[in-house]
Amino acid sequence: MSALYLLISMSLAVALGFLAAFIWAVKSHQFDDTYTPSVRILLDEGKPVKRQEEELQC
Amino acid sequence: MPQLHISNVVTCCHCGASIDSSRVEGGDEQFCCQGCRTVHRLLVDQGLDRHYSRVRSKANAKLPDLDRNRYSFLDDAAVRDRFVEYSDGSLVRVTLSLPTIHCSSCIVLLENLYRLDGGISSSTVNFLRRELTLLFDENQTALRSVVELLVALGYEPSLSLEEVSDKDSDNRRRSLYLRIGVAGFCFGNVMLLSFPEYLSSDSSPGVGFQRLFGLTSLVLSLPVLLYGAVDFFRSAWSAVRRRMINMDVPIALGIAILFARSGWEVAAEQGTGYFDSFTGLVFFLLLGRLFQMKTYDRLSFDRTYRSYFPAAVLVRNGESESTVPIEKLQPGDRMIVRNRELVPADSVLIEGHAILDYSFVSGEAEPREKASGDRIYAGARQLGSALELEVIRPVSQSRLTSLWSNEVMGKTQKPQIMALADRVSKYFTIVVLAVAVVAGIYWARESVATAISVTTAVLIVACPCALALSTPFALGSATRWFGRNRFFVRGGRMIEALATVDTVVFDKTGTITSNNSANLFFDGPQLGSYDKSLIRSLVRQSVHPLSRLIYYQLSDSDLLDVTEFVEKTSAGLSAIVDGHRVRIGTHSWAISLNEKSAMCADDPNRSSGVHISIDGKTAGQYRIKHPRRPGIGNLIARMRSKYRLSVLSGDSDRDRKWLRELFGDDADIRFGQSPQDKLEHVQKLQSKECRVVMVGDGLNDSGGLKQADVGIAVSEDTSAFSPACDGIIDAAQLHRLDSYIGLAKRTLRIIKISFGISFLYNIVGIGFAVQGLLTPLVAAVLMPLSSISVVLFASVGTSWSARREGL
Numbered sequence: 001m002s003a004l005y006l007l008i009s010m011s012l013a014v015a016l017g018f019l020a021a022f023i024w025a026v027k028s029h030q031f032d033d034t035y036t037p038s039v040r041i042l043l044d045e046g047k048p049v050k051r052q053e054e055e056l057q058c
Numbered sequence: 059m060p061q062l063h064i065s066n067v068v069t070c071c072h073c074g075a076s077i078d079s080s081r082v083e084g085g086d087e088q089f090c091c092q093g094c095r096t097v098h099r100l101l102v103d104q105g106l107d108r109h110y111s112r113v114r115s116k117a118n119a120k121l122p123d124l125d126r127n128r129y130s131f132l133d134d135a136a137v138r139d140r141f142v143e144y145s146d147g148s149l150v151r152v153t154l155s156l157p158t159i160h161c162s163s164c165i166v167l168l169e170n171l172y173r174l175d176g177g178i179s180s181s182t183v184n185f186l187r188r189e190l191t192l193l194f195d196e197n198q199t200a201l202r203s204v205v206e207l208l209v210a211l212g213y214e215p216s217l218s219l220e221e222v223s224d225k226d227s228d229n230r231r232r233s234l235y236l237r238i239g240v241a242g243f244c245f246g247n248v249m250l251l252s253f254p255e256y257l258s259s260d261s262s263p264g265v266g267f268q269r270l271f272g273l274t275s276l277v278l279s280l281p282v283l284l285y286g287a288v289d290f291f292r293s294a295w296s297a298v299r300r301r302m303i304n305m306d307v308p309i310a311l312g313i314a315i316l317f318a319r320s321g322w323e324v325a326a327e328q329g330t331g332y333f334d335s336f337t338g339l340v341f342f343l344l345l346g347r348l349f350q351m352k353t354y355d356r357l358s359f360d361r362t363y364r365s366y367f368p369a370a371v372l373v374r375n376g377e378s379e380s381t382v383p384i385e386k387l388q389p390g391d392r393m394i395v396r397n398r399e400l401v402p403a404d405s406v407l408i409e410g411h412a413i414l415d416y417s418f419v420s421g422e423a424e425p426r427e428k429a430s431g432d433r434i435y436a437g438a439r440q441l442g443s444a445l446e447l448e449v450i451r452p453v454s455q456s457r458l459t460s461l462w463s464n465e466v467m468g469k470t471q472k473p474q475i476m477a478l479a480d481r482v483s484k485y486f487t488i489v490v491l492a493v494a495v496v497a498g499i500y501w502a503r504e505s506v507a508t509a510i511s512v513t514t515a516v517l518i519v520a521c522p523c524a525l526a527l528s529t530p531f532a533l534g535s536a537t538r539w540f541g542r543n544r545f546f547v548r549g550g551r552m553i554e555a556l557a558t559v560d561t562v563v564f565d566k567t568g569t570i571t572s573n574n575s576a577n578l579f580f581d582g583p584q585l586g587s588y589d590k591s592l593i594r595s596l597v598r599q600s601v602h603p604l605s606r607l608i609y610y611q612l613s614d615s616d617l618l619d620v621t622e623f624v625e626k627t628s629a630g631l632s633a634i635v636d637g638h639r640v641r642i643g644t645h646s647w648a649i650s651l652n653e654k655s656a657m658c659a660d661d662p663n664r665s666s667g668v669h670i671s672i673d674g675k676t677a678g679q680y681r682i683k684h685p686r687r688p689g690i691g692n693l694i695a696r697m698r699s700k701y702r703l704s705v706l707s708g709d710s711d712r713d714r715k716w717l718r719e720l721f722g723d724d725a726d727i728r729f730g731q732s733p734q735d736k737l738e739h740v741q742k743l744q745s746k747e748c749r750v751v752m753v754g755d756g757l758n759d760s761g762g763l764k765q766a767d768v769g770i771a772v773s774e775d776t777s778a779f780s781p782a783c784d785g786i787i788d789a790a791q792l793h794r795l796d797s798y799i800g801l802a803k804r805t806l807r808i809i810k811i812s813f814g815i816s817f818l819y820n821i822v823g824i825g826f827a828v829q830g831l832l833t834p835l836v837a838a839v840l841m842p843l844s845s846i847s848v849v850l851f852a853s854v855g856t857s858w859s860a861r862r863e864g865l
Contacts, residue, residue: 004267008274012247019243026235032228036165036185043166 410445421708524816565754582678689793737761
């Protein structure tokens, strides 16, 4: 039963860590826009295209 | 035989404009200018052209003209500073509003700007707000080049005089998230620590642990009291100071007593207290606040006329032209206002064919033609080719500005309807205090300790958490339903106000009638196809909006040769088309051929008809009518019996007949109303104890919208300006106004019923409390149960009501 002292304090410490992470995330504006990131991960960017025709003509 | 000319129109590969002589070639494609070719090349090289074509297919087909000097005002340091948010050495951060962002390809394109301009280091899109935040290096590129690049891609930024700063609401939102985070954390942990208390049996940990858990719960509850619940205390205190009782007073009382009682119990080693109920209560209340906080980021309900105006205008000094911010316009400056642009300051017309649309400012439906030397007031929109105007008054002293800062307009007093919840909580608090005192007195006969225990128990359990939660959840739900149906309400309070209205005031121009699609119909003997070709060929030569309307109406007619074309301001057009003399214009011009009187402004025959004569013979006339919005007829028919109706129009009374037919004899229909008149009309109605909702679309309605109990702005395009109001309704949904009012009424009813439910819980709870049977377990069961059931009822009930109203 005395293990409870350790267990409770450890679990509180871990939970506090998560709370700190949440607070940091809110303060660094990560929750300001919750919509665009959800779209952004699905987008695919164009890649630069080499101008092959001009090279061939040289 | 008439000759047929078939026009073969080539369009620019990039922007879609039709290409004339200034054609630029690039590989297989054709462009209208070097700028388009450069940007197109850049997009192809970066592999972004696929996204661009998707963007273009939905956006406007034609990009605005990129005048060399249009954004030269951004070179000015003072102007640039206004847009810059943050500057660190050479890196500068700017946030621009781009109303034409509309799809995911826009996000790809805009977040890859760094590939199109080396000076830009990063760019981030906030899609819901239609904003772009850019970070760029001032040594490599300037704000002006960035803006010009955006325009070339089709994203013209809206750079208006007024900055709509949303920093406050962002901070409030973030602070609420933090409070919820802290409260949730504490709530979860305290709940865990309270379990032993609920499940106490012989194998329970023992008194030592009970003390530990109690103390830990106390410590964990401190942040909730001092940080999470602060707003409630603040609001309750400010209400009490004004000798009023609002919803937060019983909440603050309940929370304070809960904490005090529990703290005392733990300190005196008499138990673990009610910390689980305490933290849970605060957590749920904060969630309620969050639910009700639904905002519509890309709309603004507070814009004044300043965001209606552009940021800068073209000014001619001698031979050269420069773009000047409008606050810097001086009397004597010569400014150039082009097609579809706004006149920013009171001025005199020097040169150009002026056809001005004042509908947004004064409510007149018909554009007016002005001659050289006439005074032109700020706010008019030019519908024709470019004008040169001489400024007579700076923008801050224009007639429009003085209208807005007018004594009366500035001090409109919107009647304050106290929220239903606040009214109920007044009685609630008094009753609960009374019961608590009586119970205390009763038990005092036994022992003081029991008396205190019972009194505090009553105050704890009779907490209006259910009461406090029904309003935000019902209103939040209703706000979302309205939003889904494109009626954007400023806040939940407006829904309560909307539920109590009994009078509806409509504006005419732009509200009942549609400003966009003017209809043209022909009055006279049927026109043969040859005659139609003659007319079409003639109107093609003119840029007058009426000419263009006729041109598009006759789109399947052929085009013939035109010679001796003459266009006279305020009179009409004339030419020889395929050998025939065709005249189109006012009656005097086309028919009586009395050229002198055609110029006279008092010409009685100068009606809105466009008369046509071919070879001296009258061929008929075109009339323009601004059509009624579809569905309005039915809406009025449904509303006539239930509400008192009014129509206020800034226009002349030529529409009296059909308005009277539509609205019936009881309605109050007035014409020639100035913005001041509209405001006073609403005030008069309110002095007669009427609850008024006003529906309008323009600056001429803004006074009335502010004064009315609920002001609703009708908008064709929600990214455009709308006057200060409590709600914005999409023009296509206006015909369901009565369903919206119906939903508001039903929502209020739901709130009342959920009050009833919470009273039932309170009675049960108080029953336990006065008997001294309120253990922490009972409290922990009863309070969440009541909260959850009320929340469910409020949300589901509102959804059901919305379905019933057909939304």
